[in-house]
Amino acid sequence: MSDYAGVPGVVETRESFDETTLVVDPARLVEACTYLRDEHGFNVLSDIAAADYLGWGEPGVAGYIGTATGRDLNAPGSQGLARVPDPKPKRFSVSYHLLRVNDDPARLRVQVWLEEGEAVSTVIAVWPAADWFEREQWDMVGIPFEGHPNLVRLLMPEDWEGHPLRKDYPIGGEPVRFSDED
Numbered sequence: 559m560s561d562y563a564g565v566p567g568v569v570e571t572r573e574s575f576d577e578t579t580l581v582v583d584p585a586r587l588v589e590a591c592t593y594l595r596d597e598h599g600f601n602v603l604s605d606i607a608a609a610d611y612l613g614w615g616e617p618g619v620a621g622y623i624g625t626a627t628g629r630d631l632n633a634p635g636s637q638g639l640a641r642v643p644d645p646k647p648k649r650f651s652v653s654y655h656l657l658r659v660n661d662d663p664a665r666l667r668v669q670v671w672l673e674e675g676e677a678v679s680t681v682i683a684v685w686p687a688a689d690w691f692e693r694e695q696w697d698m699v700g701i702p703f704e705g706h707p708n709l710v711r712l713l714m715p716e717d718w719e720g721h722p723l724r725k726d727y728p729i730g731g732e733p734v735r736f737s738d739e740d
Contacts, residue, residue, distance in 0.1 A: 582669065592684050678703060682707070
């Protein structure tokens with residue numbers, strides 16, 4: 559495990575699957591990212607990924623079902639023993655996947671937790687590639703990035719209502735229109 563004790567705003571450090579995650583106070587995200595770029599050499603932002611944990615940890619959550627020997631997803635009645643997952647600190651997580659590309663390559667995840675409507679500052683000044691990554695998370699999950707110069711839809715049409723990757727987005731299809739119908 560690398561030493562990230564001096565990173566501003568770190569509230570928790572986790573090691574899992576050979577990757578380090580620094581959970582950072584959202585108010586200090588830009589400061590932490592600037593420090594990681596300048597002091598630890600994380601010169602590439604490879605992705606920003608948001609996740610919606612609405613209903614996480616409540617009874618009846620799908621998944622987290624299995625046994626010590628695994629499970630056969632194709633066999634009926636193979637659910638095993640259910641386990642309710644640990645609760646999350648807030649509804650949304652936003653993870654910044656960083657790379658250090660030099661003689662000492664490394665990967666790092668910086669994560670912030672947000673509630674509904676809570677904004678996080680843009681990191682475009684730290685890594686210009688954040689521009690489209692932040693727009694994608696705004697478009698699909700509804701995470702507002704404060705200070706973003708052009709926070710408009712990237713994938714969905716401008717008049718689209720809602721954010722399709724949120725857990726509370728209505729599930730249902732658009733009616734199919736065939737060309738021979740009037």
